Amino acid sequence: MPTTLKDLGTAKKSTWCPGCGNFGILTAIKSALVDSGLDREQAVLVSGIGCHGKMIDYLNINGFHSIHGRVLPVATGITLANPDLKVIGFSGDGDCYDEGWDHFAHAIRRNINMTLIVHNNMVFGLTTGQTTSTSQPGFKSKSTPYGSITPPINPIAHALVSNATFVARGFVGETRHLQNLMVQAIKHRGFSYIDVFQVCVSFNYINTYDWYRQRVYKLEETGYDYTDRNKALEKSFEWGDHIPIGIFYKEERPTYYDNIPQMKGVNLAKSPTEIRDISSILEEME
Numbered sequence: 455m456p457t458t459l460k461d462l463g464t465a466k467k468s469t470w471c472p473g474c475g476n477f478g479i480l481t482a483i484k485s486a487l488v489d490s491g492l493d494r495e496q497a498v499l500v501s502g503i504g505c506h507g508k509m510i511d512y513l514n515i516n517g518f519h520s521i522h523g524r525v526l527p528v529a530t531g532i533t534l535a536n537p538d539l540k541v542i543g544f545s546g547d548g549d550c551y552d553e554g555w556d557h558f559a560h561a562i563r564r565n566i567n568m569t570l571i572v573h574n575n576m577v578f579g580l581t582t583g584q585t586t587s588t589s590q591p592g593f594k595s596k597s598t599p600y601g602s603i604t605p606p607i608n609p610i611a612h613a614l615v616s617n618a619t620f621v622a623r624g625f626v627g628e629t630r631h632l633q634n635l636m637v638q639a640i641k642h643r644g645f646s647y648i649d650v651f652q653v654c655v656s657f658n659y660i661n662t663y664d665w666y667r668q669r670v671y672k673l674e675e676t677g678y679d680y681t682d683r684n685k686a687l688e689k690s691f692e693w694g695d696h697i698p699i700g701i702f703y704k705e706e707r708p709t710y711y712d713n714i715p716q717m718k719g720v721n722l723a724k725s726p727t728e729i730r731d732i733s734s735i736l737e738e739m740e
């Protein structure tokens with residue numbers, strides 16, 4: 455049965471701060487799930503640890519609240535074991551671009567069939583606002599009281615050079631636009647990735663709603679062609695007074711699962727499990 459907005463609500467009381475950008479992501483994903491016509495039972499959510507991780511509590515869909523930085527290994531396991539499921543991962547900038555950084559490149563280059571949404575608030579929110587690898591130069595926090603001295607990571611550029619098949623950026627102040635990006639990401643076969651500018655009203659006083667509103671513009675309104683990886687890379691470095699949001703790059707390519715001939719038509723989760731006696735093999739190896 456197609457999912458409705460009502461189906462997706464839960465009775466859990468939100469613990470996000472009033473005005474938090476996570477509310478925008480929640481609103482957008484709910485509408486995107488309805489728009490994409492996905493049955494609730496066809497989807498599985500995976501989240502990391504942080505304020506973003508509470509998405510699992512507020513969406514009435516089977517979910518796995520994993521450990522810090524490990525959204526991608528868990529999501530990879532689920533999608534390979536049961537390719538009939540649509541796996542959607544919610545990660546934080548700290549979760550994905552710091553603690554789980556190595557998984558990012560590898561899930562992308564393998565073209566794991568899943569969607570990854572990164573709540574990029576440029577701080578470790580849940581642990582009270584320390585600097586992350588996307589915090590802007592000079593950003594002052596408890597961990598960098600004199601201001602961040604290292605240049606931030608450019609996750610869009612990294613995704614592109616890792617051979618990503620779907621790379622986009624959204625902003626929580628543009629929920630309709632974000633919802634549309636999410637629908638396209640969900641429909642994409644392969645690894646679809648959206649970095650979302652998610653405002654943290656409690657700990658990031660630089661990258662506020664107004665800061666973004668004065669800078670973001672939509673790529674699709676400029677006649678931009680998202681099929682050219684080199685152009686996308688060039689765009690990914692645009693920062694400052696004008697910051698692009700929208701789809702940077704998109705292509706179709708076989709997924710990791712598609713490239714394993716032994717997996718063709720196999721659904722491990724639905725395969726019969728039997729206990730096999732392997733003692734003779736073990737004895738041979740002694």
Ligand SMILES: Cc1ncc(C[n+]2csc(CCOP(=O)(O)OP(=O)(O)O)c2C)c(N)n1
Nearest residue numbers: 503504505506522546547548549578579580
């Ligand atoms: C392995 C491990 N390291 C560190 C922590 C502590 N920790 C919990 S939440 C968090 C910050 C999360 O930041 P981010 O991923 O950006 O999520 P946000 O809270 O900003 O949504 C950290 C460092 C942890 N729980 N587990």
Ligand code: SF4
Nearest residue numbers: 471474505579654655
């Ligand atoms: S600390 Fe920041 S990210 Fe976390 S709930 Fe509050 S506003 Fe949102």
Ligand SMILES: [Mg+2]
Nearest residue numbers: 546547577579
């Ligand atoms: Mg964060």
